[in-house]
Amino acid sequence: MASGGSGPGRPGRPKIGWEFFGSELRRRREAAGVTQQELGERVFCSGSYIGQFESAVRKPQLELARRFDEELDTDGYFSRMCEELVNSSPFADYFAEAAEFQTLATTICTYSPTLVPGLLQTEGYARAVFRAAQPFRPAERNEEGVRSRMARARLLTSPTAPELWAILDESILRRPIGSDADMAGQLRHIAELAKGDRVLVQVLPFSARAHALLEGNLTVMTFVDAPPVAYVEGPFSGELLDDPAVVGKCEASFDHARASALSPDVSLAMIESAAKEYERGCEA
Structure with a gap:
């Protein structure tokens, strides 16, 4: 994100x-x-x-x-x-409105095929993402992005935190972002959040083969007194969708991917196992 x-x-x-x-x-x-x-x-x-x-x-x-x-x-x-x-928003232009909606949402359902969603990222992982995405940008600019992302992630620890349901493609666990220590810390962070009562995480395994959300990032948000909205994102671009028919299709696609994903318990075990592998890499 x-x-x-x-x-x-x-x-x-x-x-x-x-x-x-x-x-x-x-x-x-x-x-x-x-x-x-x-x-x-x-x-x-x-x-x-x-x-x-x-x-x-x-x-x-x-x-x-x-x-x-x-x-x-x-x-x-x-x-x-x-x-x-x-x-005046600290967010990228194409994401600013979606970020505001996240602070108002009661539930956030998100699927990511390549990177840990921003709300779940740790500082080390986020820094590696910014450095890889914009290698020619001044380091201070990237650090500003990291600080903003960490501030946004605090949404999950607020008293009015939304319920977050995240589906992570297995490739997120297998592709190192940053150092082994960064990856181990990131996966441990996700595991700890998943053990709480506001965040549910599923892994969509390679064995699922083709699935409903192959085309990219998707987030669906619901609200107490407003219709749901969806947000789709690609490289340096994103679009907020509020047409009921389109949002309905996004919700159906997320449900289909959710049905293909591993159960929360099995997903947690896979995440913790991957974290241990990276930890062993740190010791080597």
């Missing part, structure tokens, strides 16, 4: 927030004498979505903010505010 951090005091946190954006949208809409349903029809979304934007449950993309400006005659006010909020 892309780099990032979350929570109060994170690097680059803007002076304004999405709550302010939402309250201003409500104020300007009501001043114009327009209902949520009427505004939704004008900007090509539902009235319930307008309500979710106004309550900061959802964050509108820039194109939608521009439509708000057009329909409410606000002279670029909402698009400028949206750009400020997105640009």
